[in-house]
Amino acid sequence: MALAIAGGAAAVLGAFLGAPIALRGSGAANAPAVSAASLAATVAASETVVGGATKDRTPSAEAPAPQFHAAVWRVTQLSEASGVRVVEDVVGHRPLLAVLAAAKLSSNEAQRVTQSLAAARTIDRLSPKDTVTLAIEKATGRVVAFELASTASDVWQAREEVESDGTTTLEARRLDLQTSRVRVGRAVLVGADLRTSLTEAGLTPVDDMVSMLDDALDGHAELSDIRPGSRLRIVGTQEQVEGTLVRWISLDAVEYFPASANAPAVRVYAIGDGDSTNDSRKRRGWYDAKGRQPVHGGFRAPVPLARIASRFNPHRMHPVLHVLMPHNGVDFAAPVGAPVYATAAGVVTSVGNDGPCGNKVEISHTGGIASVYCHLSRYAAGLHVGEHVEQRQLIGYVGQTGRVTGPHLHFGIKRNGVFVDPMTLRLDGVRTVPHALRDDFDRLRGELDAELDGIPLPSASAAGAVPVEGTESEPIYEEP
Numbered sequence: 001m002a003l004a005i006a007g008g009a010a011a012v013l014g015a016f017l018g019a020p021i022a023l024r025g026s027g028a029a030n031a032p033a034v035s036a037a038s039l040a041a042t043v044a045a046s047e048t049v050v051g052g053a054t055k056d057r058t059p060s061a062e063a064p065a066p067q068f069h070a071a072v073w074r075v076t077q078l079s080e081a082s083g084v085r086v087v088e089d090v091v092g093h094r095p096l097l098a099v100l101a102a103a104k105l106s107s108n109e110a111q112r113v114t115q116s117l118a119a120a121r122t123i124d125r126l127s128p129k130d131t132v133t134l135a136i137e138k139a140t141g142r143v144v145a146f147e148l149a150s151t152a153s154d155v156w157q158a159r160e161e162v163e164s165d166g167t168t169t170l171e172a173r174r175l176d177l178q179t180s181r182v183r184v185g186r187a188v189l190v191g192a193d194l195r196t197s198l199t200e201a202g203l204t205p206v207d208d209m210v211s212m213l214d215d216a217l218d219g220h221a222e223l224s225d226i227r228p229g230s231r232l233r234i235v236g237t238q239e240q241v242e243g244t245l246v247r248w249i250s251l252d253a254v255e256y257f258p259a260s261a262n263a264p265a266v267r268v269y270a271i272g273d274g275d276s277t278n279d280s281r282k283r284r285g286w287y288d289a290k291g292r293q294p295v296h297g298g299f300r301a302p303v304p305l306a307r308i309a310s311r312f313n314p315h316r317m318h319p320v321l322h323v324l325m326p327h328n329g330v331d332f333a334a335p336v337g338a339p340v341y342a343t344a345a346g347v348v349t350s351v352g353n354d355g356p357c358g359n360k361v362e363i364s365h366t367g368g369i370a371s372v373y374c375h376l377s378r379y380a381a382g383l384h385v386g387e388h389v390e391q392r393q394l395i396g397y398v399g400q401t402g403r404v405t406g407p408h409l410h411f412g413i414k415r416n417g418v419f420v421d422p423m424t425l426r427l428d429g430v431r432t433v434p435h436a437l438r439d440d441f442d443r444l445r446g447e448l449d450a451e452l453d454g455i456p457l458p459s460a461s462a463a464g465a466v467p468v469e470g471t472e473s474e475p476i477y478e479e480p
Contacts, residue, residue, distance in 0.1 A: 072175055072242055075147045075157065078135045085138055091130040096123055103134050109143050112170055116158045117148060120172040126150075143170065152246040153179050177241050181249060185451055188232040189458040190259075194223070203234065204245070207339060211392070212236075212251040214304040216286050219294025221256055221266050224307050229259035229460045235451045253448040259460065269448050271433070271441060291433035291441055299343045299425045300392060302373060303409050306332035312421035328419035329372065329412030336377050336407045338398040342389045343371045343411075343422075351385055357410070358402025361395050369425075372412035375402050 079086045087103040094102075096117075100110035113134075117123045127150055135145040142160075149155045158172040188201045195206050203209045213232075214223050233255040239246045256266040268286045285293045310331040315324065342363055349370070350362035359376040361383070377399025389395060400407040413422040433441045 072177060075133045075135050075145045078145065083138055084135050084144065086133065086135050088131060088133045090128070091126050091132060092128050096126060096132070099132050100134075103132075103136070104141075105134070105136070105143065106141055109136075109141060113143055113146055113158075116146075116170045116172045117156065120156060120174070123148075146170075148172075152241045152244070153177050178243075179239065179241050182238045182240050183235070183451075184238050185233070185235045185455045187455050187458055188234065189460070190226055190230040190232070191228055194226055208248055209251075210304050212248065213254065214301075216251055216254045216268055216270070217256060217266065218286070218300075220268050220286070220288060221258075223304055225258070226256075227259040231257040231457060231460060233452050233455045233457060235448060235455075253452055255452050257457075257460070267449075267452065269445055271444065285431070287433060287441070289445065291438065293431045293433075295431050298391075299413075299422075300341070301332070302340050302343050302371075302411050303332045303334050303338055303398065304341075306334040306338070306409070309333040309408055312419075312423065314419075326419075329374075329410050330422050332398075332409045332411060334398045334407065334409060336397070336399050338409075339394055340373055340376065340396045340398060340409055341392045342395050343413075344369075344391050346371070346389060348383060348385055348387045348389060348395075351379060351383055353401070356403035358404065359396070359399065363389060363395070368416040370414040370417075371422075372410075372414065374410035374412070375399055375404050375408060377401065377407075 076086060076088070078084045089099050089102060091099055096114055097110055100113055105113070114123065126148075129150075131147075131149045133147040133149070134143055136142070137144050145157070145159045147155055147157045155175045155177065156172045157175050158170045161169050161171070163169060186201050186203055188197050188203065190197045191200075195210065198204070198206050198209050210223070213234075217223060234251065235253040236251040237249040239249050250270065252270050254266075254268050258265070266288070268288055271285055271287050287293045308330055310327060312327060312330055314326040314328070344363075344365050346363040346365040348361065349364045350360060352360065354360040354374070357372075357374040359374075359379065361373045361376065361379065363371045363373075365371065373396060375398070376396040379396045380394045383389075383395055398407055398409050411422055413420055413425060
């Protein structure tokens, strides 16, 4: 069988599919099919190594020989074809036909796509995060290929094919994608901005990495204290699909060297069962080399990485009005758009604008405790009054709405309706590895130490000048 597609896209599509191309459209009727030899050469050139060595780990002498498979063709590879337009859209809360209509498909073509998918999988309950990718012939508006992706590894693809009797088919099949777990060890030299430094080190998605680092160092060190010239060594495990990072499965060991030469290095290890994602994350704890884990009283900082710009002060003299005006919370300095997380599990009691407080979220917790988040630029999608949120669930983004002089989060805590210092809720304790598990801990620590020690550590001087310890910018004042 052959693939029928517009002349401008034939070479691109044919090179990856390994099948003769029947060109159609103006001037293409007599165009020759792509030869099998040239197709074989193209596919061979696109083969990808899977298994065996990766760029993050040198294979041992006992490592199995690398396995080879042809790279999987994807619809987005037609983006450069002159005769085809590629449209990609997220389903959201729309029916599939509405998504196809937004791509300017005719009703007949939309029906072809939905029938093709319906024959292969259930489509009446698509997820809002599902992505539809369409390759549409410009001259005719005909769909020549499409994909529906629920996750990076769950992808259904259809390509228009011409049968021997001249009829065309558009049959959806699930792609056989190579999924693998890859051990990764990286070093980070912190420059002016930690997020940028993590991105440059290839530790993306950066928000996920920041959140995991915050968990790892919590109680051992503060992310907000990391300065230019600091260094990190990180060992973790990624899930990759066809060699592309999908998500971090776990962060397993972290070593932190403060910029100050007098401050000791911190090395911590994740101990526990399961991945560090979803519910299994709660079963993992971060311990130092002596088997100690700091334990807090159940409340977490709402903005990882943020510096405290202004503390709780019931007797604050307002710097502008020169009148006594209590500061009923803690200000975390952060750029507009930085994610804000719930400090603890609870129920949302307020979402909306509150005058000087700007866009505000309030959450009720057990024990008569309520947390308040002010000056947000926007709220997390779908956040509403009555919703139950978990600790560290995204609730909004830092902004400068209301009466403020700069972007930050004003974070307040009320106990039985009265504002108290939020920092007093962070009750510290220490948990140690149980004696019965000490041998297992020592063995795992030894394995992770070997991985950390094998990561070359960059020189701190490469980061440039290190600021004087304790230097801070002017605090941000606002009227809550």
